[in-house]
Amino acid sequence: MNIVVCVKxxxxxATERKLRSDDKTLDRDAVDGVINELDxxxxxxxxxxxxxxxxxxxxxxxxxxxxxxxxxxxxxxGADKAVHLVDDALAGSDALSTSYALAQALGxxxxxxxxxxxxxxxxxxxxxxxxxxxxxxxxxxxxxxxxEVNGSAVTIERVTDYGYDRVEASLPAVVSxxxxxxxxxxxxxxxxxxxxxxxVETLGAADLEADAGQLGLAGAWSEVVDFAVAPPRAAGTVVxxxxxxxxxxxxxxxxxxxx
Amino acid sequence: xxxxxxxxxxKTVSAFAREEVAPVIGDFYERGEFPYEIVRKMGAMGLxxxxxxxxxxxxxxxxxxxxxxxxxxxxxxxxxxxxxEAAVSLGAMPILRFGTAEQKAEWLPRLASGEMLxxxxxxxxxxxxxxxxxxxxxxxxDGDEWVINGSKAFITNAGTDITGxxxxxxxxxxxxSTILVPTxxxxxxxxxxxxxxxxxxxxxxxxxxxxxxxxxxxxxGEFGRGxxxxxxxxxxxxxxxAALSVGLAQGCVDECVTYVRxxxxxxxxxxxxxAIQFKVxxxxxxxxxxxxxxxxxxxxxxxGLPFKKEAAIAKLVASNAAMDNARDGTxxxxxxxxxxxxxxxxxxxxxxxxxxxxxxxEVQRMLIARELxxxx
Numbered sequence: 001m002n003i004v005v006c007v008k009x010x011x012x013x014a015t016e017r018k019l020r021s022d023d024k025t026l027d028r029d030a031v032d033g034v035i036n037e038l039d040x041x042x043x044x045x046x047x048x049x050x051x052x053x054x055x056x057x058x059x060x061x062x063x064x065x066x067x068x069x070x071x072x073x074x075x076x077x078g079a080d081k082a083v084h085l086v087d088d089a090l091a092g093s094d095a096l097s098t099s100y101a102l103a104q105a106l107g108x109x110x111x112x113x114x115x116x117x118x119x120x121x122x123x124x125x126x127x128x129x130x131x132x133x134x135x136x137x138x139x140x141x142x143x144x145x146x147x148e149v150n151g152s153a154v155t156i157e158r159v160t161d162y163g164y165d166r167v168e169a170s171l172p173a174v175v176s177x178x179x180x181x182x183x184x185x186x187x188x189x190x191x192x193x194x195x196x197x198x199x200v201e202t203l204g205a206a207d208l209e210a211d212a213g214q215l216g217l218a219g220a221w222s223e224v225v226d227f228a229v230a231p232p233r234a235a236g237t238v239v240x241x242x243x244x245x246x247x248x249x250x251x252x253x254x255x256x257x258x259x
Numbered sequence: 260x261x262x263x264x265x266x267x268x269x270k271t272v273s274a275f276a277r278e279e280v281a282p283v284i285g286d287f288y289e290r291g292e293f294p295y296e297i298v299r300k301m302g303a304m305g306l307x308x309x310x311x312x313x314x315x316x317x318x319x320x321x322x323x324x325x326x327x328x329x330x331x332x333x334x335x336x337x338x339x340x341x342x343x344e345a346a347v348s349l350g351a352m353p354i355l356r357f358g359t360a361e362q363k364a365e366w367l368p369r370l371a372s373g374e375m376l377x378x379x380x381x382x383x384x385x386x387x388x389x390x391x392x393x394x395x396x397x398x399x400x401d402g403d404e405w406v407i408n409g410s411k412a413f414i415t416n417a418g419t420d421i422t423g424x425x426x427x428x429x430x431x432x433x434x435x436s437t438i439l440v441p442t443x444x445x446x447x448x449x450x451x452x453x454x455x456x457x458x459x460x461x462x463x464x465x466x467x468x469x470x471x472x473x474x475x476x477x478x479x480g481e482f483g484r485g486x487x488x489x490x491x492x493x494x495x496x497x498x499x500x501a502a503l504s505v506g507l508a509q510g511c512v513d514e515c516v517t518y519v520r521x522x523x524x525x526x527x528x529x530x531x532x533x534a535i536q537f538k539v540x541x542x543x544x545x546x547x548x549x550x551x552x553x554x555x556x557x558x559x560x561x562x563g564l565p566f567k568k569e570a571a572i573a574k575l576v577a578s579n580a581a582m583d584n585a586r587d588g589t590x591x592x593x594x595x596x597x598x599x600x601x602x603x604x605x606x607x608x609x610x611x612x613x614x615x616x617x618x619x620x621e622v623q624r625m626l627i628a629r630e631l632x633x634x635x
Binding site for chain 1: 263264267268271274275300303304305309313318319320324
């Protein structure tokens with residue numbers, strides 16, 4: 001089975017994240033990049049699919065040169081090879097232009113199943129899997145907490161507010177996963193050393209045979225018009241219990257429309 | 260400078276220690292319970308096989324990789340670090356270095372995967388440093404079998420549910436030889452766990468051998484060469500213990516840097532006061548210099564150069580740094596430092612043994628003096 005796992009390098013959520021004042025996009029140089037947390041689960045699931053059904057796992061990422069660190073992490077976990085989409089023309093992509101570039105790359109790489117995290121911790125739009133499936137003309141199975149492949153069919157358990165749905169589709173397909181799906185492995189030292197020797201293909205905008213107007217900031221349909229630093233958190237309200245603590249707490253909650 | 264692979268390994272083990280060990284180890288420590296699930300996870304990521312070649316089921320790394328991993332583990336907890344240290348440097352390495360092809364094939368794959376733990380029985384209730392003169396355990400050939408009698412003290416990993424084999428140093432015709440004794444061999448038993456001041460989530464036992472019989476083929480390495488074998492094993496082990504000590508020393512710095520920003524006194528975070536800043540700076544300097552000392556010893560070891568003096572120096576200064584940082588770190592935490600629920604309290608209890616195990620500080624000084632040409 002030809003498994004492609006899409007990963008994204010995101011700013012470490014433990015650090016302070018900033019937007020650039022010039023083009024109002026994320027300042028990726030100012031922060032440490034880490035693999036998007038949900039993508040670690042996607043890599044783990046891709047590796048498990050390979051272990052169960054054979055085949056190959058290809059890592060696909062779009063991002064600046066330093067996103068190579070994220071590729072290396074996925075390769076160290078056990079993926080076989082990688083494709084790194086890197087070009088200044090891709091900078092400033094929104095979800096729509098990202099999905100276009102990735103779909104063009106996937107058309108070139110080929111796949112039976114594409115696995116990805118259901119959202120990234122930076123923009124958190126959570127729409128990429130759907131856009132990708134639409135562009136590729138294949139079924140989308142989202143929010144999976146369990147994935148099974150049987151011949152040419154793929155079945156997932158899709159997490160919902162009320163429990164889960166069983167969703168089945170035929171391959172090829174796009175599957176997005178949630179953190180309930182597995183426990184990602186830590187790379188072993190053997191994996192870390194082997195990652196150095198695994199092939200990483202670098203693709204630029206020209207390799208995508210894409211319509212340049214649909215790529216990067218130029219191709220983005222959404223625009224950050226303005227932004228402001230989040231206001232500091234107001235001090236909390238302390239309710240002292242003098243026999244009427246319960247009533248006071250209820251009053252407070254009612255004033256905030258929680259009850 | 261560390262290679263990319265070593266840096267990546269350090270980052271991975273650091274994440275593992277923070278995410279998998281830190282949240283749960285305090286409870287294991289308090290209960291004196293061996294953390295099997297953490298050991299299983301460390302096995303899955305290959306920590307027990309770091310310096311073991313791939314052909315024997317290991318990771319194909321080097322001894323320095325093991326040291327880096329031990330430092331990162333000990334930054335969070337010493338019980339799990341010593342479990343890996345003893346399993347690899349004392350359990351598996353002597354078999355890798357001195358074992359026959361059959362012995363390696365039988366034991367190394369399971370030891371390297373962490374599925375099985377190995378132990379090394381050298382110290383006795385009557386003496387540790389005083390070998391070979393003070394050794395009492397004997398092994399006598401009877402036909403095709405060794406008959407072992409005696410006891411061993413303070414043996415790490417000797418009595419867990421997954422302990423598989425112990426290398427036992429014993430007197431054979433007046434010379435020391437090492438013999439492999441699988442667990443479950445009649446006449447071999449491990450006592451109940453010691454109650455220890457620190458390292459409470461690690462397994463430490465006294466072992467007894469009572470007409471314990473194993474096949475003649477279980478001799479590890481050459482007959483009568485046991486003393487030379489374990490001197491070599493201990494030189495390496497000292498670098499590993501130095502790495503573990505640096506981890507504890509750095510862990511104290513980590514805890515304090517966070518705490519002194521949060522804890523307020525007299526209108527400021529206590530980190531605002533120079534008395535505290537100077538203490539923390541001294542702690543950082545100790546951890547840093549001790550790290551350089553063990554890096555240097557490891558570099559010489561891997562280059563095949565003599566490293567006995569460098570290993571002794573690294574072990575001496577790193578265990579000092581650990582002890583000093585644990586004392587100062589606990590002092591900075593004040594009353595909270597005396598509570599078991601705070602890591603510095605655990606570090607304080609875990610630090611003392613570092614000046615004792617794998618050669619006391621006095622033994623290190625003796626070795627350094629000898630390397631300087633000074634003899635009694």
